[in-house]
Each structure stands twice: as structure tokens, then as C-alpha cells.
Amino acid sequence: MVTIWIPALADDGPRYRAIANAIASAITDGELEPGDRLPPQRQLADALSVTVGTVSRGYAEAERRGLIAGEVGRGTFVRGPSGHDPWPETSDESGAIDLSLSLPTRLPEEATMLGDTLREIANGPRVDELLAYNPRTGTPQQLTAGAQWLGRVGLRAGADQVLLTAGSQHGLNAVFGALFGRDAVVLAGELTYPSIKVIARSFGVRLRPIELDQQGMIPEAIERACRQEPGPVGIYVVPTVQNPTSATLSAKRRQAVAEIAREHELWIVEDDIHAMLPPKPHQPIAALAPERTIYLSSVSKCLAPGLRTGFVLAPPPLRARMLSAIHATLWMPPPLMVELTRRWIVDGVADQLLARKRADTHRRQKLVKRILGHHDPLIDPYGYQVWLPIPEPLHTDEFVASARERGVIVVGAGAFAIGGRQPPAAVRLSIGLPDLPRLEKALHIIDELLITGAAPSY
Ligand SMILES: Cc1ncc(COP(=O)(O)O)c(C=O)c1O
Secondary structure, three states: OOOOOOOOOOOOOOHHHHHHHHHHHHHHOOOOOOOOEOOOHHHHHHHHOOOHHHHHHHHHHHHHOOOEEEEOOOEEEEOOOOOOOOOOOOHHHHOOEEOOOOOOOOOOOHHHHHHHHHHHHHHOOOHHHHHOOOOOOOOHHHHHHHHHHHHOOOOOOOHHHEEEEOOHHHHHHHHHHHHOOOOOEEEEEOEOOHHHHHHHHHOOOEEEEEOEEOOEEOHHHHHHHHHOOOOOOEEEEOOOOOOOOOOOOOHHHHHHHHHHHHHOOOEEEEEOOOOOOOOOOOOOHHHHOOOOEEEEEEOOOOOOHHHOOEEEEOOHHHHHHHHHHHHHHHOOOOHHHHHHHHHHHHOOHHHHHHHHHHHHHHHHHHHHHHHHHHHOOEOOOOOOEEEEEOOOOOOHHHHHHHHHHOOEEOEEHHHHEOOOOOOOOEEEEEOOOOOHHHHHHHHHHHHHHHHHOOOOOO
């Protein structure tokens, strides 16, 4: 339980708002938890060298956003789960329509494909090898399939260069563990994949936010962030269908990221988890700056997250460190799952699934455009995330709570924000999980809430 919490305030904007933003970030980052008591106003005012009135306004603003609540005679406490929870409850227990989890669409035929391949594996000649340790994280055939997979985005790699991980999340943990020491500064989009905040925190790494526009990270903002002290050592980029904004970096911006990273000697952590969603993949930054890019690919978002398989390319001097981080965290990804993925890659099942999932995503996007198009959502033609602005006077957290009351789970921008900045008024909808009738119902509820205004949830 945190009793004395003294935030570092962002330099920009009014102080009271900086206090509310710091509360929001601390909740998102797990530094403050539901039930934690905030410092008495006078104590915080003294610690921050501001007036009690400013702290009072800051707390009132945080209360208006649904983040905290004051109790007469007891103090001010962090409220229970809100739109800032990066992993909200799923529909399993509540029956709500879950648009919070970034999952690819599921196809009915997948179960049959899975059964067929498992039977093939079971009847194969050396099935017992799948029960052994593998010092190279995978068999030569599995690493060759990885090289083939990476070749689809134009990365030429020999099987001996490929590293296997249990998905991108595991790969990111390995990269942060292998490359970044305590207090290292790593640049990331001001709205970013929530787990990267958790990973950074666990390694004591500080994330510095980079401004985004509709095309993703702004190169001038990266330049500016590189000139700040202490200088960064790395940059985390999701170049294709960025999570959560859906922005895809243009070829020009990819080039700019590569050049800036070279000039400032940054490692580039390229999380290209959505690389295979477009039928013609974009050129990875790793192809432009191979000497400093750790490229992470995963089958989670284009085939199925339960496969827990990722392929990583790292510059040769980093390979041994990466391998050791993979071994230290997991020894190796489960061989059976990697073998399943390998077969799907080499026998064409992966291609079939990709094509069918694209068609299904297209149908879902059509629904979004028809029902929510007039609210100006941002959506990539091949992505299944929708970044939806919340218009004034609605407040994002209140909107998230109202949607929840109406049985729809969405994630507010605060869950993705870093650096204590005020998140934009927006929510992320992930349209891959519910079946089409339930998705349509959820989208109508959201449309209605946007038009009629969300009733405050407290
Ligand atoms: C940007 C991003 N990176 C990584 C991951 C984790 O992916 P994996 O299932 O490959 O571990 C996710 C999952 O949502 C993601 O959105």
C-alpha cells in the first residue's frame, strides 16, 4: 500500500492538470493501485512547491476523470478498475461484448486445421524429439521456417541467424533484459503497447514519450527527444498498425527513424507484430538499419496468439546476449507449439488462414465504417484495432464506464499513455473477438453513447 506518493510532474501545461495526469500515469503504470491513499494535500503541495489550492484542483480534476475519490475524514483514494486498466476483465464471466483485447479474428475451420496438424505431428517419425531440450531454441527445420517467415517481409536471414521466442512479449522481455540497464532511457510512442510499460518498469528502464500523429512517430519529435539529457539508448517502434492508434509508418518515416537512430547510436526495437496483416508487407526498419535493429515478429496477430511463437533477428554482436536472455527466461519456446507453427508456415495453412482472416477483418471494418464512420475513427485497411476519438464534452473514462454499463468493454487512451502527459480523448476498440452480430450490437451501443452522451458512472 502506497501512503506517500510524490510524483514528478511533466513540465508542460497548468500544474493542477500535471498533477491529475501524474495520478493517471501512476495508476496505469501500477505505481498506484485501487485503494491506495494519496498524500494529504498540504504535504503534496509542500513536496511539489505548489499551493494547496493547486493540489486541490489537481485532485478535483482526477476525481472528475473517475480516477480517485475523496472520503470525508479519511482522505483521497484511488478508485477501483477504470478505463486505465490495461487488462480489463474479459467477457467470459460478465457476458459483456469484449472489444478490449487485441486478438485476430477466429475462424470456425481453425479447430479442424489444428486437429489435423496435431495428428500429423503425432504420427510423424521423430515425435519424441519434441519432448527434449533444445540448446538452439529450435530444430534446424523450425529455424528455417522462421527464416522463410521473415523472408516474407523482405528480410534475408539464414536459419542460423533466427532466434525463436514464445511470442513477441517474450522477445521484448529478452531484448530489454539483454540490452537496457537500470535507468536507461528508451523512446516510445506517447501512446504505446501497455505491456511495454510493465516490461520497462521491471528492468528499471525509463520510457520517454515521442509525439505521434496520424502517421505514427514524428521524426522531429524523435530528434528532440534524442537531444534531451540523459540521452536515450534505444527506441521502441511498432511500425505497422501501431497499437493503439492504428498508424502505419510511411517508407519515408521508416527511413527517418533508421537515420536518426544511426546518428544518435540508438538500438531500434522493432516490434513488427502486425507485419503480415497487409497482403504486401511494408519494408521493415531492420532492412534499413540491420546493424542496430532487433526485429521481432510473431504469429499471434495474424494466425493465433495461442501458438506462442515468435521469430527474432538481432545484429550478430547481440545474438549471444539475446540467446542467453531467451534461455534465462524460458530455456526455449514449447517445441510442440513451434512445430505446429512450422508446419503451418511450410505447408500453406498459414497463407490460407491469413487470406481468410483478412477477408473476415474486411467484413468487420465495413461494419465499423457503416456504424461509426461519422465519428472519424482511425483504422488501418488491414488492422482490427479502431482508434476512436471521444468528442467534447464527453470524458474518456466516463465513456469507458458507460460503455461497460451497457455491456461493452473498450479501453481508454489512458491505458496506453506514457510520460505523465494528458492522454487524448479516445478509446481503442478491438474488433476481432466477438462474432459479427455481437460486434454490430456493440458498435450500435457505442454510436448511441457518442451521440447521446455518456452518463457519468458515479
Ligand atoms: C504491439 C504488441 N506487441 C507485442 C504483443 C504481444 O504479442 P505476442 O502474443 O506475440 O507475445 C502485442 C499483443 O497485443 C502487441 O499489441
